Amino acid sequence: MSNPATATLSRLRAPPRNAADDYVNLVRRATLAASSHNTQPWKFRLLPGSIVVLPDLSRRLPVVDPDDHHQYARLGCADEILLQAVSAAGLKSHFSRNRGAARRTRLTSCWWPRP
Numbered sequence: 001m002s003n004p005a006t007a008t009l010s011r012l013r014a015p016p017r018n019a020a021d022d023y024v025n026l027v028r029r030a031t032l033a034a035s036s037h038n039t040q041p042w043k044f045r046l047l048p049g050s051i052v053v054l055p056d057l058s059r060r061l062p063v064v065d066p067d068d069h070h071q072y073a074r075l076g077c078a079d080e081i082l083l084q085a086v087s088a089a090g091l092k093s094h095f096s097r098n099r100g101a102a103r104r105t106r107l108t109s110c111w112w113p114r115p
Contacts, residue, residue, distance in 0.1 A: 029085035033077035041071045
């Protein structure tokens with residue numbers, strides 16, 4: 001009988017079959033980030049050579065998080081896991097964060113040069 005946790009780890013460590021799989025694996029890992037209230041308040045935009053992390057405002061919790069502090073802290077967790085996943089995949093990445101005048105315009109980009 002196989003251990004489900006071991007099977008999950010094996011799938012996470014499986015090498016990507018192509019660039020699209022590479023992106024999907026990186027995003028899949030980032031979605032494992034800590035998320036209070038289990039809301040996963042992020043969206044990922046896949047672009048050639050980059051992944052953009054955006055807030056999913058439909059998952060806001062205005063009663064318990066009126067200033068969105070926890071939402072953006074959870075986005076930071078997804079950012080960090082994404083960067084670690086990129087590094088674990090052997091890719092050199094660059095990271096930038098853009099937070100405009102309105103908090104809701106925040107986005108994070110992680111990109112790398114392809115060989």
